[in-house]
Each structure stands twice: as C-alpha cells, then as structure tokens.
Amino acid sequence: MIKTEALSKHYHIGDTIVKALDNVTLHIPAHSFVSIVGPSGSGKSTLMNLLGCLDTPTSGRYLLDGMEVSNMSDNQLAEIRNRKIGFVFQGFNLVPKLTALENVELPLIYSGVSKKERRSLVAEALEKVGLTDRSSHLPSELSGGQQQRVAIARALVTRPPIILADEPTGNLDSHSGRDILKLFQKLHEMGNTIVLITHDEYIAGQAQRIIRILDGQIVDDVEVG
Amino acid sequence: MGIWQAFRMAVKSIFSNKVRSFLTMLGVIIGVAAVITAVAFAQGSTKQITDRISQLGTELIQVNIFGRNTNRDLTWETLSEFASDNADVIAAVAPQVTGNMTVKAGRNSLSTTIRGTTYDYSVINSQGVSEGRYILDIDSDLRQKVAVIGSRIKDKLFENENPIGKTIKVGEQIFTVVGILEELEDGAENTKDDQIIIPVSTAQRITRNSAIRNYSFLATSPENVKEAMERISEFLTDVYGNENMFRVTNSAQMLDTLNSVTETMMTVLGGIAAISLLVGGIGIMNIMLVSVTERTREIGIRKAVGAKRRNILTQFLIEALLITGLGGAFGLIIGCTAIWGIGKAGLVPAVYSPLWMALSFGISLLVGVIFGMFPANKASKLDPIMALRHE
Numbered sequence: 165m166i167k168t169e170a171l172s173k174h175y176h177i178g179d180t181i182v183k184a185l186d187n188v189t190l191h192i193p194a195h196s197f198v199s200i201v202g203p204s205g206s207g208k209s210t211l212m213n214l215l216g217c218l219d220t221p222t223s224g225r226y227l228l229d230g231m232e233v234s235n236m237s238d239n240q241l242a243e244i245r246n247r248k249i250g251f252v253f254q255g256f257n258l259v260p261k262l263t264a265l266e267n268v269e270l271p272l273i274y275s276g277v278s279k280k281e282r283r284s285l286v287a288e289a290l291e292k293v294g295l296t297d298r299s300s301h302l303p304s305e306l307s308g309g310q311q312q313r314v315a316i317a318r319a320l321v322t323r324p325p326i327i328l329a330d331e332p333t334g335n336l337d338s339h340s341g342r343d344i345l346k347l348f349q350k351l352h353e354m355g356n357t358i359v360l361i362t363h364d365e366y367i368a369g370q371a372q373r374i375i376r377i378l379d380g381q382i383v384d385d386v387e388v389g
Numbered sequence: 390m391g392i393w394q395a396f397r398m399a400v401k402s403i404f405s406n407k408v409r410s411f412l413t414m415l416g417v418i419i420g421v422a423a424v425i426t427a428v429a430f431a432q433g434s435t436k437q438i439t440d441r442i443s444q445l446g447t448e449l450i451q452v453n454i455f456g457r458n459t460n461r462d463l464t465w466e467t468l469s470e471f472a473s474d475n476a477d478v479i480a481a482v483a484p485q486v487t488g489n490m491t492v493k494a495g496r497n498s499l500s501t502t503i504r505g506t507t508y509d510y511s512v513i514n515s516q517g518v519s520e521g522r523y524i525l526d527i528d529s530d531l532r533q534k535v536a537v538i539g540s541r542i543k544d545k546l547f548e549n550e551n552p553i554g555k556t557i558k559v560g561e562q563i564f565t566v567v568g569i570l571e572e573l574e575d576g577a578e579n580t581k582d583d584q585i586i587i588p589v590s591t592a593q594r595i596t597r598n599s600a601i602r603n604y605s606f607l608a609t610s611p612e613n614v615k616e617a618m619e620r621i622s623e624f625l626t627d628v629y630g631n632e633n634m635f636r637v638t639n640s641a642q643m644l645d646t647l648n649s650v651t652e653t654m655m656t657v658l659g660g661i662a663a664i665s666l667l668v669g670g671i672g673i674m675n676i677m678l679v680s681v682t683e684r685t686r687e688i689g690i691r692k693a694v695g696a697k698r699r700n701i702l703t704q705f706l707i708e709a710l711l712i713t714g715l716g717g718a719f720g721l722i723i724g725c726t727a728i729w730g731i732g733k734a735g736l737v738p739a740v741y742s743p744l745w746m747a748l749s750f751g752i753s754l755l756v757g758v759i760f761g762m763f764p765a766n767k768a769s770k771l772d773p774i775m776a777l778r779h780e
Contacts, residue, residue, distance in 0.1 A: 213774055216693075218693065218773050218774050218777075219774055238697075238698060239697045239698060239699075242692065242695050242696060242697045242698075243695065243697070245692075245693060245694065245695050246694065246695020247695070251693050251694070253777065257686070257689070257690045257693070257777060258690070259687050259690055259691075260687075261401065261402070261405045262401075270690075270691065270694050271694040271695050273394050274691075274694060274695040274696050274697070274700060275695060276391070318694065322695075
C-alpha cells in the first residue's frame with residue numbers, strides 16, 4: 165500500500181540544511197493500523213505531509229497504492245489526495261460555513277461524483293460515524309468530538325485506501341478522544357488502512373504497529389498485540 | 390467539479406456575508422446606475438432638442454438678419470422677387486415677426502406667441518387650418534386685424550364655443566378670429582398649437598417691430614438645401630455688403646452640430662463611467678484579497694481534500710463575477726428607476742438605451758474578471774500545508 169525508499173526532505177534555512185526527514189524507508193501494507201509516534205520536531209509532521217501527498221520529497225521514492233507520486237505536479241497530487249487519501253486533522257478543519265453534510269460532500273464534489281450518488285455516499289459515511297441525525301448542523305453547532313467524527317466521515321466518504329490521522333484526539337477531552345480511537349478501531353476492523361500520527365504513547369498503543377521517529381529517522385518499528 | 394458547483398459555492402459565500410458583499414457591490418452599483426442615468430439624461434435632452442429641430446423640417450432654411458434699419462436695405466418685395474427668380478431651389482418664403490403677448494377673450498386670458506407672417510408660412514411649416522381660413526396676402530396688404538389661433542388658444546379662451554367670427558384682444562388691439570390651426574402636438578404648451586398667426590404688417594405695428602428680422606425659406610427638395618442656402622447668402626451679401634449682417638441656417642445643419650455636441654458629451658460620460666467602474670473594481674479586488682486571507686484555512690482544506698488549482702481559481706473568479714454581476718443588475722434597476730423618475734417629473738423624456746445598459750453591465754462583468762483574477766490566482770496558488778496551519 166505505502167512504500168517509501170530513502171525518502172528525504174531537506175529545508176534550507178539560511179546557509180544550513182535542516183534534514184527534517186532523512187532516508188526513511190517504510191512499508192505499510194493494506195488493512196493495517198499503524199501509528200507513527202515521535203516528539204515535536206521529530207519529523208513526523210513532515211512524514212505525514214509527504215505520505216499525504218501535500219508535499220514532495222527532496223529525494224527518494226514514494227509508491228502509493230503502486231503509483232510513484234514523488235515527482236507529480238500539484239494538480240496530479242490534488243487528484244491523488246482526492247482519490248487515495250482521507251485526512252483527519254487535529255483541528256478538525258471543517259469549513260465553518262458548510263453543514264456537516266456539505267463538509268463530508270466536499271471531496272466528492274472535487275472528484276465529480278453526481279449529486280444523487282454523493283447524497284448516498286455521504287449518508288453512508290455519516291452513518292458509519294454515527295452522526296446521521298446531525299447532518300444539517302454547522303460545525304459551530306457540534307461538539308469537538310462530533311466535529312472530529314464529521315471530519316472522519318469526510319475522510320471516509322471517497323472510500324480511500326488510506327486514512328491519515330494527525331493527532332486526531334489532540335483537541336478533544338479524554339472521553340471524546342477514547343470515542344474517536346474506538347471509531348478508528350472499528351474502521352480498521354471494517355478493512356480500512358489507518359495511519360495515525362501522534363506524540364502520545366497511549367494513543368500510539370491503540371495501533372497494531374508502532375513506528376517511532378526521531379530527528380527525521382525511524383528509530384523503532386514494533387508490532388503490538 | 391462543474392461550473393454549476395462553483396457557482397453554488399460562490400452564491401453561498403456571497404450570501405453568508407451579506408453586508409460585506411453589498412458594500413463591495415456598492416461601487417459597481419453606483420457606477421452602473423450613474424452611467425445609465427447620466428446617459429439617459431443626455432440622450433433625453435438631446436432627443437427633446439432634436440425633436441424640436443426636426444419638426445422644423447430638413448428642407449427648412451432660417452434666415453436671421455442682424456443690424457439696424459434692415460428694411461431700408463431689404464424689402465419684403467425684393468425678397469419675394471428673389472425667391473420667385475430662384476424657384477428651381479426655393480419653393481416658398483415667409484417673413485416672421487414674433488412676440489409674446491397677453492391675449493384675452495371675455496374673462497379668459499393667457500400669454501402666447503404672436504406670429505406675424507404670410508400665407509406661405511402654412512406651406513413651409515405644413516400646418517394649415519382645421520376650421521375657417523388661414524391668413525391671406527391681402528390681409529397683410531390691408532393690415533387686417535384677423536387672427537388664426539392654435540388649438541390650445543381655442544381651448545383656453547373659448548372652451549366649447551366656436552371661436553370663428555368672435556373677437557380676441559391682443560395687447561390693446563381687437564382681432565377677429567378667422568381660423569383655427571390644425572392641431573399637431575395635442576394642444577401642448579409652447580408648441581405649434583400654442584400660437585396666434587396674424588398678418589405680418591399688422592404684427593409689425595402691434596409688436597412695434599418695424600424691421601423683419603426672420604425669414605423662413607423652404608427648399609424645393611432636401612438635395613437643393615445647400616444650393617438654396619448658397620444663393621440666399623449671395624443675395625443677402627449683395628444687399629448688405631458683408632456677411633456679418635445675417636445668418637442662414639438649416640435644421641439638418643443644426644442637428645449635425647447637436648450630434649457632435651452629444652458625441653462629446655457621451656465620450657465624457659464614458660470616461661467618467663470607466664473611472665467609476667475602475668474604482669469599483671479596485672474595491673472588489675481589495676475585498677477579495679481580504680477574503681482570500683480570511684479563508685486561507687478553507688482553501689487549505691479544499692486543497693487537502695482534492696481541489697485543484699483550477700477549482701479554487703474558478704470558485705473565487707465566479708465569486709468576483711457574481712458580485713459585479715449582481716452589482717451591475719442592481720445598478721440597472723436603480724438607474725432605470727431614476728430614469729423613470731426623471732421622465733415622470735418631466736425634466737427630460739425618459740430614454741432607455743439598451744446599448745448603454747448592456748455596455749455598462751458588460752463592463753461591470755469585465756471588471757469582475759479583471760480585478761477578481763489577481764485574488765483568485767493568489768488563492769489558487771496557496772500551499773495547502775501553509776494554508777492548513779494558518780490561524
């Protein structure tokens with residue numbers, strides 16, 4: 165599913181080169197539940213941006229679902245993000261003026277799905293996260309946990325091969341956070357591939373496999389339970 | 390993503406920020422409304438004048454004499470003779486002595502134009518009588534106190550009575566009504582229906598104008614107008630010894646002058662319109678740039694879920710277009726209301742110019758595209774990672 169070979173991302177700050185990510189080689193097979201854990205500044209956000217096709221690497225190869233994406237143009241990357249990746253962010257990142265339904269619908273609009281089909285896919289996704297009755301609410305009318313579930317529904321709606329979650333519980337109280345983690349477990353059991361990025365060891369422990377990252381390099385890669 | 394989706398998004402965004410959208414539109418609204426109102430005003434007043442002039446007829450030649458004691462040099466007899474000698478180009482000539490006087494009949498009175506002339510004036514102006522008879526040359530020879538009255542005079546002084554054979558008092562003189570002029574302009578004030586025609590010799594006496602300073606000539610055909618004008622000028626130069634004592638004009642010529650004045654006016658208006666729409670456009674660009682900054686995160690989200698550069702560009706461009714389009718439409722409505730009001734108030738006739746309406750609306754759309762392009766382009770080029778981090 166995800167294959168990286170010597171993936172690197174370097175930033176030039178003045179005269180010095182910062183190696184945010186240095187020769188990361190990684191393989192994440194389909195239907196796995198992986199967490200990438202590391203302290204802030206470890207390079208996990210850079211890795212997440214590269215895996216999420218939001219950014220291109222300085223060097224190395226990245227094969228996503230069998231496709232080489234490291235040299236793609238902005239527009240091609242946008243299409244890949246649309247079809248292959250579902251994002252869940254720490255800050256939910258819902259469009260405040262759109263209802264829950266419209267927020268979930270957004271990726272489908274950009275992939276050109278017909279209105280009728282959109283409605284049924286959105287309904288299905290909202291049902292999976294248990295928010296069918298909140299579909300016409302604006303994000304401001306929803307709790308944090310509900311907003312994050314809308315965001316998860318939006319990530320699911322295109323049925324992408326990979327769901328990338330960046331500190332999905334970071335802005336939630338512990339109770340809502342546990343609910344969200346349970347939802348990820350459930351989604352994993354339903355066959356989704358989930359990559360969870362966090363600094364929290366407890367949250368990382370929810371996954372099948374934990375990849376530890378430090379100073380832009382993988383320092384540990386263990387299977388759990 | 391289709392245009393329709395982008396359109397719906399733009400509508401949503403405009404309506405979720407009504408006050409700001411309206412204020413943004415204001416520049417375009419005022420611009421478009423001002424342009425079409427100003428153009429309508431200009432065209433209306435031009436039309437008013439043009440109508441007056443063209444009523445005079447394109448074959449009509451007006452001669453004005455300046456200077457003193459003109460009759461000493463030019464008598465009506467010599468002028469008539471000149472006209473009949475040039476019958477190939479001059480069909481008719483009539484002298485005119487005009488003045489404004491108070492006219493009374495019984496207890497009714499009003500102020501109107503008294504025009505002393507001869508029978509040919511009815512031919513030159515294509516206005517005969519509907520009842521009775523016109524002024525004849527013999528009336529002039531005998532200085533008869535007879536009058537042909539316009540329909541407005543009949544209505545105001547005699548109401549339902551038949552005025553023929555009755556007397557009216559013009560100034561201090563008593564006149565007998567011998568005819569009623571054909572009604573040409575619904576009996577309106579200050580038109581051909583609001584005048585009294587009397588013999589020229591009588592008019593000279595009662596208006597105390599010994600000199601005849603105005604003559605109307607009728608050319609035999611529109612093609613002969615130029616030739617007739619040249620011959621008249623030549624003749625009058627011979628009589629007066631120089632060309633500064635008279636002026637020979639034709640309504641077609643006056644229309645030409647008027648048209649060039651109108652054209653200049655339109656150019657000036659066009660310039661003002663362009664400037665006001667430019668200012669409106671800058672306002673739109675400004676607000677759109679603010680809007681892009683404000684919605685950076687939204688743009689990041691859209692890009693993260695798969696919006697391409699083109700999608701973002703289209704969305705913002707349509708938003709700009711919609712703002713200017715709506716502004717233009719409001720401007721048209723306000724402008725048309727203003728034109729209607731001006732027409733209703735009787736200032737100038739209401740003239741709705743589809744060309745200028747289409748033009749100003751088209752320009753406002755163009756302003757939307759031009760000034761929307763920069764912010765839309767800026768939005769489309771945002772880096773999704775940066776945009777998502779934006780607070």
